[in-house]
Amino acid sequence: MTDAPRRPLDDLLLYRLSRLLSVAGSMVIRLCEGRFGITRREWRLIAVLASRGELSSSQLAEHAQLDRARTSKAVGSLVTKQLVSRVARAGDRRQVALGLTEAGRALYDALFPLVTQINTELLGALDADDAARFDDSLHRLQARAERLVEEAVLPKADRGRRAAARGAGNPRSTPSP
Template identity: 30%
Template sequence: MTFKLDDYLPYQLSTTSNVVSDVIAGEYKSLFGLKIPEWRVMSVLGVRGASTQRHLVEATLMDKVTVNRAVKNLVDRALLDRSPNTADGRSHHLMLSAKGRDLYEKIMPAALAMEKKIMAVLTAQEKAELSAMLAKIKKSADTLAAE
């Protein structure tokens, strides 16, 4: 059996994801001083609203330490607000502060413009098919992970 790493789906997904993230991150790191984990936390909070750190770990698929470090940096920069979680005294609700919301609103157009440049090599139909295929692959992996 001959194994070709470049044809191995997990390798293709990982390397593609990393390079796409790095290219887009270059935009908001140079313009806004954010690292990838910080932007992922901000984007989840920007879309979903207030969340606990545990939920951020689940939503971003990053480990606890990475999320903790990103949250600390964002709080230190006054981009996130914390409030006690009355349902669970051990955690806090995290949300974008007014300053964080303003920054989020500035970053989104840059991130979406870079995504558009990257995806310009695909037709509208190919984009839709890719999205559907990725959703199927994720669902299959989620099913296997739950077994």
């Protein structure tokens, strides 16, 4: 019995998008880390706060599409760097509002145009009609992905088992896209 030929990863949309993000996103990462002293995740949180204003930690995690633990860690780092402030909400000191400090706003104002330029350069590969169709396609793909997630009946990842596997000498136990 012969095995059927296997299709290459390059045939998969998610793999191709991941590669695009890896290549083009590396320029943003170098800017963030090398010039501004923040991580890509911290940049995402700063950008969300700049566009949405003050948010709770859970709202920030939701808008940034990050889990709460990673958001909390990044927020702690941004507070230490004095780029984000935590202000207790009136009436409930357990609730805090997160917002950009003056330094955080200045960093956003300096970095956003550079990230925009990278995006503009990348989209320069498409003419105006192709860019409009691509934008429409991305919106439709995003909507479809959200519907698929809502409808999916998949088991949750066993994070404890993955962490144990990594600790047992297997640093890359998670599959790539």
